Amino acid sequence: MKVLGLETSCDETGIAIYDTDQGLLAHKIYTQVAQHAEYGGVVPELASRDHIQKTLPLIEETLKAADLTKQDLDAIAFTSGPGLVGALMAGATIARSLAYALNIPALGVHHMEGHLLAPMLEEKQPQMPFVALLVSGGHTQLVRVDGIGEYKLLGESLDDAAGEAFDKAAKMIGLPYPGGPYIAKLATQGNPDAGIQFPRPMTDRPGLNFSFSGLKTAFLTAVHDALDRDGFNDQFQADVALAFEQAIVDTLVIKCRRALEQEGLTQLIIAGGVSANKRLQQQLQIQLAKVGGSVFYARPEFCTDNGAMIAFAGAQRLLAGQSSPLNLSIRARWPLAELDPITEGTK
Ligand code: ATP
Ligand code: MG
Ligand code: FE
Numbered sequence: 001m002k003v004l005g006l007e008t009s010c011d012e013t014g015i016a017i018y019d020t021d022q023g024l025l026a027h028k029i030y031t032q033v034a035q036h037a038e039y040g041g042v043v044p045e046l047a048s049r050d051h052i053q054k055t056l057p058l059i060e061e062t063l064k065a066a067d068l069t070k071q072d073l074d075a076i077a078f079t080s081g082p083g084l085v086g087a088l089m090a091g092a093t094i095a096r097s098l099a100y101a102l103n104i105p106a107l108g109v110h111h112m113e114g115h116l117l118a119p120m121l122e123e124k125q126p127q128m129p130f131v132a133l134l135v136s137g138g139h140t141q142l143v144r145v146d147g148i149g150e151y152k153l154l155g156e157s158l159d160d161a162a163g164e165a166f167d168k169a170a171k172m173i174g175l176p177y178p179g180g181p182y183i184a185k186l187a188t189q190g191n192p193d194a195g196i197q198f199p200r201p202m203t204d205r206p207g208l209n210f211s212f213s214g215l216k217t218a219f220l221t222a223v224h225d226a227l228d229r230d231g232f233n234d235q236f237q238a239d240v241a242l243a244f245e246q247a248i249v250d251t252l253v254i255k256c257r258r259a260l261e262q263e264g265l266t267q268l269i270i271a272g273g274v275s276a277n278k279r280l281q282q283q284l285q286i287q288l289a290k291v292g293g294s295v296f297y298a299r300p301e302f303c304t305d306n307g308a309m310i311a312f313a314g315a316q317r318l319l320a321g322q323s324s325p326l327n328l329s330i331r332a333r334w335p336l337a338e339l340d341p342i343t344e345g346t347k
Pocket of ligand 1: 010082083111115135136137138139162163164166167178179180181184272273274275276277278303304305
């Protein structure tokens with residue numbers, strides 16, 4: 001079964017074709033980052049307009065890269081939530097109309113289920129059940145995964161998502177949007193003994209929830225202190241970036257270990273944009289190895305938003321006979337735990 005996947009929930013148009021026999025055939029991404037950069041964040045109206053303009057040409061390019069025509073497609077999967085309403089509508093309308101015209105099924109996919117399953121596109125794969133850390137621009141959640149669609153929320157951020165904290169901190173020191181990768185790059189030049197200390201929020205009490213907004217305030221205070229004593233220079237920026245990255249990574253690692261222990265599991269997958277963070281990947285590898293655990297993640301371009309994860313997640317559900325009706329429904333807010341399980345046909 002050849003499934004065309006469309007991701008348009010935010011500021012990336014991602015298109016891919018996944019074949020349930022041959023695997024991923026092609027994937028393309030168009031990022032709107034440059035359009036939104038001057039505003040320091042995503043402008044919803046600009047995002048919807050751009051998806052409308054870019055989706056069809058990108059589908060053509062992806063088909064060409066896979067050496068296929070539209071008639072070769074067996075189904076279309078599109079992101080139907082959560083995300084920006086206009087951006088979701090743009091992708092859903094195109095996907096649904098195209099599937100209708102081709103007389104093939106269409107299926108709305110949960111964006112976070114897409115992220116969660118993205119590591120399954122790689123060679124090194126976990127076996128269910130496992131714990132998933134979803135860590136992106138809009139989410140920081142620990143989820144127990146017993147099967148596709150069988151998700152139990154173990155804990156989540158009570159305020160900012162980890163990616164959001166990275167982006168806000170980056171903005172405070174004048175780095176471009178989205179700031180996570182820029183903080184990570186700066187951090188490689190940082191001195192771990194510079195004496196900048198940030199808290200590891202909510203790690204001193206039991207539970208699996210997170211809170212990152214206080215860390216953001218601590219970051220701002222450190223920057224102001226440096227400005228006051230005339231110490232805001234290139235080296236300080238690298239040092240503060242490193243201290244901030246370490247605080248977020250340590251916090252995530254502590255909670256991941258706790259979640260695995262609580263659930264009696266050994267395998268962890270990390271997914272979403274922040275899972276591309278090298279320090280997070282390395283620290284988890286080191287810390288989980290100590291307790292006989294292992295960590296799985298997707299290649300960097302499948303950690304952030306992409307069409308491949310939607311084509312893949314959609315394919316699992318389409319194989320089990322699921323599809324969406326003709327009347328379009330998208331959901332800007334949509335808890336992962338509300339998804340239906342699938343019990344057969346998974347591959
Ligand atoms: P959601 O998936 O929750 O709806 P989103 O789609 O905007 O949100 P993603 O595209 O999955 O989020 O991830 C983007 C986020 O990942 C941004 O906050 C970005 O700063 C962060 N990010 C990307 N790469 C890195 C990295 N190497 N280190 C830290 N953060 C990173
Ligand atoms: Mg994005
Ligand atoms: Fe995302």
